[in-house]
Amino acid sequence: MxxxxxxxxxxxxxxxxxxxxxxxxxxxxxxxxxxxxxxxxxxxxxxxxxxxxxxxxxxxxxxxxxxxxxxxxIERTPLLGAGPEERAESRRLIAWFDQKFYGEVTAPLLSERMYKRLFTREAPDAAAIRSAARNAEAHLDYLDFLLDRRRWLSGPAFGLADIAAVAQVSVADYLGAIEWDGHDPARTWYSAIKSRPTFRPLLQERMEGLPPPSHYDKLDF
Ligand SMILES: N[C@@H](CCC(=O)N[C@@H](CS)C(=O)NCC(=O)O)C(=O)O
The missing domain is CATH 3.40.30.10 (Glutaredoxin)
Structure with missing residues (x-):
């Protein structure tokens, strides 16, 4: 186990x-x-x-x-793509979300909205939160750009790029920094992932003392 x-x-x-x-x-x-x-x-x-x-x-x-x-x-459900080019694109996007999205959006939000609230009891830095929200908006534009051209983020099949991206996006959404209006391609992509039974359990969990916005676990948001 x-x-x-x-x-x-x-x-x-x-x-x-x-x-x-x-x-x-x-x-x-x-x-x-x-x-x-x-x-x-x-x-x-x-x-x-x-x-x-x-x-x-x-x-x-x-x-x-x-x-x-x-x-x-585990051979079942390959998640990196069909050939070397698709796999390279998957890896590029995984690094993008693990490093760039995390550094520009998720990490500052976790620090300001979670760590300070639950552990140090400091007031959050409003300018840092505004900056993370602005960065999130730019990242959603990039998601829209990719999803206007592809079914999933790295190509025709769902894979690890989608998994890495949704891991970051869902935390930023929990912390109230995602404005979905004006981002229909990204919203449709996120809704499709939210409806997967493999993702639902994540959406049901809560961090004690830090509730998400009401739309967080809704399929229609
Ligand atoms: N590159 C690592 C990053 C992991 C990471 O940064 N985890 C955070 C929590 S989300 C952490 O443990 N931070 C505490 C620390 O860095 O001391 C990975 O992909 O697993």
């Missing part, structure tokens, strides 16, 4: 959870908040970051390495 060390609003944990569900891998969730700096967790991952996926014989660290492992070890 696999155990996933994660917390509800960690986008990289969401990416791994969704990839596992799509691949048909059952995981037991273990709540781990990295800022607690628990000794036992540092022994699993010296970087002290979620997610970590572990079973009785292997400990896997880093969402990209974990998703690569799933792709290499």
């Amino acid at each position: 696999w155990r996933l060390y994660q917390y509800t609003l960690c986008p990289f944990s969401r990416k791994v959870r969704f990839a596992c569900a799509v691949k048909g891998v059952t995981v037991e969730l273990v709540d781990e908040f990295p800022w607690d700096r628990r000794d036992g967790f540092a022994a699993l991952n010296p970087a002290g970051q979620t997610p970590v996926l572990q079973n009785s014989s292997v400990t896997l660290v880093d969402s990209a390495a974990i998703c690569d492992y799933l792709e290499e070890t």
Whole structure:
């Protein structure tokens, strides 16, 4: 049995959870908040970051390495694309969402809206939140641009680029930074993913003391 060390609003944990569900891998969730700096967790991952996926014989660290492992070890439902070009495009977009979207949108939102509210009790920095929301708007424009040309983000088939993207977008949406009006292609894409039974459980979870906006888990939003 696999155990996933994660917390509800960690986008990289969401990416791994969704990839596992799509691949048909059952995981037991273990709540781990990295800022607690628990000794036992540092022994699993010296970087002290979620997610970590572990079973009785292997400990896997880093969402990209974990998703690569799933792709290499489970043949069913290939998620990177049909040929070298599609796979390169998938990897480009995975890096885009893991690094650029996370750095410009999700990380500042988590810091201002989650960490300060729940842990340090500091007032959020309104300018940082406004800047993250502006960046989110630019990223939605880019999603619209891609989805005007393709069925899914990296090509004709649903895959890891969609999983990496929706992991970040859903956390930003939970934290109230996504304005969907004017983004019909991105909204249609997100609605299609929200309706998947493999994604629904993620939408049902809540971070205690931090409720999402009312539209968050609705298919029609
Ligand atoms: N490259 C890593 C990034 C993981 C990451 O940044 N996790 C955050 C939580 S969402 C974390 O553990 N932050 C605490 C820290 O960096 O000390 C991955 O893809 O798994």
